[in-house]
Structures are given as structure tokens and as C-alpha cells.
Amino acid sequence: MTSTDTTNDNASPTPPAFHPVVRTGDIPVGEGRTFEVAGRLIAVFFDGTAYHAMDDLCPHMGASLGSGPFTDGCVTCPWHAWRFTVADGSWCDNPALKVDVFPTRLSGDMVEVQVPPAPRC
């Protein structure tokens, strides 16, 4: 059997782009900030060694996680104190519940975050 179809069903999809988000040094150690990136609100935290990025919206009632206290690798939601691990987005009281986390990298003096486009409603 001969096929003239030249599409490659096994081709890898293009990975999401890295977006420049904030200059290194603009987030103090132990704090987070919220940014709009690719149509989503993303919280970026700096633990003194690395930057971590996660979905900014708390899955409980939508508070901004980027404004919550950040200690020992966990951010505490400012409204009702749910805590999330910034490394993998897991809820500290029930790791089965997670928020999205996103890869980060440094490019010169910029922190870049790899964020897929927001889903369309």
C-alpha cells in the first residue's frame, strides 16, 4: 500500500515560548510578584537561589497567590491560608490538588517563564 500523505503524525508539538517577565533583583528574596504573561496571571517567587512560577489564582476562591507570604518553599494564600509548594504547585494539606507551575530560566538579567497560551473560552 502506497501513501502520498506527507504529514508526520509523530512530530513533536512546538514547545510553549519563554516570556521575559521581570529583571533579576526586582523580586526580593522570600517574596513573590504577579505578572500577566501570555494572557494568564502568573506568580513568580524568588527563594534566594532560584525563581519559581505558578498560576496566580488560588483554586479555593481566586485570591492572588503572588501577594501571599512565601517561606520554606511554600506560599500561603492571603485570604484563607491554603499553602502551596512553589516547586510543583501541590497543596500542602492535600498534594492531590495542584495549581499549574511553569519552568523558569535566566536570560541575561531577565527572568523568563515558559507559559502556554491561555485556553480560549
Ligand code: FES
Ligand atoms: S482564596 Fe485562597 S485559600 Fe481561600
